[in-house]
Amino acid sequence: MPLVSKPGEKWEYNQTGYMLLGMIIEKISGLTFEEFLARRFFRPLGMTATGFGDSREVVPRRSSLYSLYVLRDKKLVDSPDKIHATQFLYPAYLYMGAGLNTTASDLAKWDAALSAGKILKPATLNSMWTAARLNDGTV
Template structure:
């Protein structure tokens, strides 16, 4: 299944000129050259009238390049802007992981906790599956997005419990911790753990603990947006060009992929999560 939405991309450039450069100086010229070198291969990749991308490049807190390419809505002929809100897809997972680590730091859970602490009736087939296994895609649990019939049912609104019931009885793919396999089910379970431990909905916890403190005003669980910024629509390849993407209930990607954001907010996130300088 290939779903193409306009892509939201944040890049932190770690090379180039000093962060502050007066116009016309060699440093400013170097920054302009860096921006041009990044822009050059991106521009021809996104064709006029087709789904596009937004890009931001930041070095030492200074924006080097902030630009939109292509369309936010190809059928409606609406161009992207750098302010356009887009689905993040699996970039959502890093926010889910951070929320889990915040709860662990507060002593409300341990990465070594067996998931049966949170889901007492979860059939682990006699194996110990930990929070860390969920975080690192090493649980062996089958990914619900790879199951037969998933695409046919992805428009249905589902409760968290019903979604978990849909995959929890599947046999494990491998012994927990013995292998790595990218897994949306693990991150769905992590979202449910966040809700159980914090006593808040997943969307509210992320908003209050991550997005609002960092000034990420356009980042939210889709359907829980706080701002009114324009949104990009999804696209999928068609015989001639692109067609609107099939509908997807955002109750299904949940903590594995339901967030929306902008490149400006992702740059704020990148700056906040970068290691402190020594």
């Protein structure tokens, strides 16, 4: 895959890194990505309403997804005057970067564990929350 820009030149979101990480986790653990997360994090933290899926899945207590955008002529366009119900469809191979569903209660459990250093070391957490600077010094 060719680079979009030189390293440190600009920022651009891309799920490829998440997909590669998920593939590494599956290879090393011998588990699917979903099962690894369930065993390692969700079950021990009591996150019983957290799992993967998309709009086709029935997920108890999941809120509906709404958008200020609408698809017109195969393009997303602003629709600020009306909120639209929308769907999201994720094939299982994208679960490493999308498709995780949870409830506010389970998200609070995750946040508490993350803040308490039960998921990441404090130094790692601090690094994660530190803004990265581009080569020109901008954040």
